[in-house]
Amino acid sequence: MTLPAFPCTQCGLCCRNVHLAEQTQYLDRGDGACRHYSDADKHCLIYETRPDICRVDRQYQMHYAQRFSWEAFVEVNVEVCKLLQRQAPRMAPDTEQSVIPIGPAIAPINAPA
Ligand code: SF4
Numbered sequence: 001m002t003l004p005a006f007p008c009t010q011c012g013l014c015c016r017n018v019h020l021a022e023q024t025q026y027l028d029r030g031d032g033a034c035r036h037y038s039d040a041d042k043h044c045l046i047y048e049t050r051p052d053i054c055r056v057d058r059q060y061q062m063h064y065a066q067r068f069s070w071e072a073f074v075e076v077n078v079e080v081c082k083l084l085q086r087q088a089p090r091m092a093p094d095t096e097q098s099v100i101p102i103g104p105a106i107a108p109i110n111a112p113a
């Protein structure tokens with residue numbers, strides 16, 4: 001099933017905060033950002049082969065499609081994107097204090113219960 005694209009603004013905040021989620025902490029290069037994230041180019045260096053946890057559509061189909069519509073799932077995860085974006089000024093590597101549990105495109109586990 002082909003799903004409509006997730007409305008990502010490509011802010012990169014989920015890739016720059018992999019330390020916030022247990023499922024993505026193994027990608028942390030030491031400053032909270034993913035080891036595969038290019039600061040210079042602001043994109044994923046392994047995009048075509050990125051892990052499943054980074055594929056929002058695959059995560060949806062694997063874990064949430066039985067319980068939620070894609071639209072509902074996107075809506076909840078977009079809220080997490082916005083929360084990350086609101087917190088961005090306070091999320092410098094030396095001020096690790098976010099309350100955001102996860103980046104949506106990385107591991108969309110915040111679908112409604
Ligand atoms: S935080 Fe959301 S909008 Fe920003 S890059 Fe990740 S998925 Fe896209």
Ligand code: SF4
Pocket residue numbers: 014015018027034035036037038043044045046047050051054106
């Ligand atoms: S998409 Fe995944 S692998 Fe690529 S930079 Fe972001 S967190 Fe890292």
